[in-house]
Amino acid sequence: MEPLFQSSVDEVDRLVGLKKEELSMLEDADAAAGELLVSEFEKYVERKFNPEASEVLKRHDLMGVPIDVKYGGRGARQLAESLFLERMGQTGMGVITFADVHLCLGSLGVQDWGTEEQKGRYLPKAAKGEVVFAYGLTEPEAGSDPSSMKTSYVKDGGGYRLKGSKYLISNGSIATHMLTFARPEAEGKKPTAFIVDTKSDGFSVDMRLEEKIGLFTSDTSMLTLDDVYVPREDVLGEEGKGFSVAYSSLLNGRIGIGSGCLGVMEDCLNQVKERATSRVQHGKQIAKHQLIQKHVAYIESSLEASRWLVYRAAMKKDECDRDRKDLRLRADADRLSAVAKYVSSRSAFESADRAVQCFGGFGYSIMSPVAKHFLDSRVARIYEGTDEIMELKIASSVLGQEFEAYK
Numbered sequence: 538m539e540p541l542f543q544s545s546v547d548e549v550d551r552l553v554g555l556k557k558e559e560l561s562m563l564e565d566a567d568a569a570a571g572e573l574l575v576s577e578f579e580k581y582v583e584r585k586f587n588p589e590a591s592e593v594l595k596r597h598d599l600m601g602v603p604i605d606v607k608y609g610g611r612g613a614r615q616l617a618e619s620l621f622l623e624r625m626g627q628t629g630m631g632v633i634t635f636a637d638v639h640l641c642l643g644s645l646g647v648q649d650w651g652t653e654e655q656k657g658r659y660l661p662k663a664a665k666g667e668v669v670f671a672y673g674l675t676e677p678e679a680g681s682d683p684s685s686m687k688t689s690y691v692k693d694g695g696g697y698r699l700k701g702s703k704y705l706i707s708n709g710s711i712a713t714h715m716l717t718f719a720r721p722e723a724e725g726k727k728p729t730a731f732i733v734d735t736k737s738d739g740f741s742v743d744m745r746l747e748e749k750i751g752l753f754t755s756d757t758s759m760l761t762l763d764d765v766y767v768p769r770e771d772v773l774g775e776e777g778k779g780f781s782v783a784y785s786s787l788l789n790g791r792i793g794i795g796s797g798c799l800g801v802m803e804d805c806l807n808q809v810k811e812r813a814t815s816r817v818q819h820g821k822q823i824a825k826h827q828l829i830q831k832h833v834a835y836i837e838s839s840l841e842a843s844r845w846l847v848y849r850a851a852m853k854k855d856e857c858d859r860d861r862k863d864l865r866l867r868a869d870a871d872r873l874s875a876v877a878k879y880v881s882s883r884s885a886f887e888s889a890d891r892a893v894q895c896f897g898g899f900g901y902s903i904m905s906p907v908a909k910h911f912l913d914s915r916v917a918r919i920y921e922g923t924d925e926i927m928e929l930k931i932a933s934s935v936l937g938q939e940f941e942a943y944k
């Protein structure tokens with residue numbers, strides 16, 4: 538399994554030069570992914586959440602991959618973080634969901650938008666895994682359209698009281714803190730981003746969503762905030778700028794999901810290669826049948842095409858991080874992250890489907906290594922922006938703001 542991933546690392550290193558620290562982080566990622574394979578598969582078969590994901594990442598010092606070294610993280614650029622998530626993606630989208638939410642949405646949200654005091658308070662603990670983030674944007678009546686958000690807040694002394702429900706939240710019942718969004722009760726005012734301590738009075742997990750069609754190893758929960766008090770020092774970014782925080786975290790998150798999808802395709806390719814060269818039908822290895830080769834060619838081409846899109850988006854994001862004031866660069870990074878997520882999530886699901894096909898009847902069994910990818914990768918076309926929302930976003934980035942479909 539490793540050679541495919543290693544060739545990515547070698548190539549990126551040859552082209553852009555990875556730092557010594559990034560290379561050693563990627564060695565740790567390789568070891569962690571190797572360790573996680575077994576528990577991920579066992580928990581998937583039992584249809585259970587896998588608590589090992591965070592434990593293994595902690596053990597290998599991977600809970601703070603993109604967090605600055607001065608806050609105790611590994612200081613990886615987006616490109617190196619993408620390689621990390623690519624390797625993790627070989628274990629499946631369960632680990633990716635956990636890591637993407639904690640790292641790309643939560644930790645980077647605080648790193649990009651937090652005050653020095655907030656960064657000092659949260660990031661060292663996040664890097665150690667003592668703080669685990671969730672990201673609560675979706676609500677029962679506000680999915681693709683966050684502007685219909687109902688969660689509201691009122692000011693109370695030196696802080697705020699939040700009231701509302703957050704729905705389908707990954708890491709929702711295991712997180713210590715959630716980045717979340719609420720609007721002032723007064724009509725017409727814009728939402729604000731908050732860091733909410735999940736141990737606060739009034740914060741409750743109503744339900745863990747167990748009846749998913751896949752992604753069993755990842756925690757997905759429904760949450761209620763009933764007059765949850767949040768002190769002023771836990772407002773993230775400026776009051777009224779909640780959507781800027783939400784969307785910039787999603788830019789990071791979409792590159793993360795795209796990166797995980799590369800790992801899914803790599804594993805599909807490896808599994809198909811192994812199966813198709815060992816299974817014999819009509820007197821020869823099925824890999825010698827040209828129609829099976831068509832599937833192999835599809836997966837390989839999709840993987841290579843998606844790799845370029847994901848790495849390109851990651852490099853643009855790195856460029857953007859060097860000059861945070863350049864709004865044109867940010868818009869480019871936003872467009873490229875949507876393209877990368879859109880193409881690689883569709884390709885990962887199609888690759889998993891073709892891998893199931895190559896496995897034949899065994900592919901349809903829960904016990905086959907590719908069925909897990911088939912069930913798990915479907916979600917990547919839904920969360921952090923559905924296919925349709927990505928299409929609208931990509932189209933308006935080409936056509937211009939006046940063609941935005943829902944403004």
Ligand SMILES: Cc1cc2nc3c(=O)[nH]c(=O)nc-3n(C[C@H](O)[C@H](O)[C@H](O)COP(=O)(O)OP(=O)(O)OC[C@H]3O[C@@H](n4cnc5c(N)ncnc54)[C@H](O)[C@@H]3O)c2cc1C
Nearest residue numbers: 672673674675680681705706707919920921923925926943
């Ligand atoms: C397993 C899982 C984990 C998740 N984790 C998180 C999380 O950690 N945090 C979080 O905040 N959310 C999370 N989500 C929620 C996810 O982001 C939403 O499900 C997603 O954004 C879609 O919202 P919705 O489900 O309300 O669908 P809807 O918005 O109701 O959409 C239904 C359909 O209508 C389409 N549609 C909507 N508007 C338009 C339009 N204008 N034009 C064309 N088509 C449109 C959509 O593309 C979709 O096909 C998770 C979801 C799942 C399934």
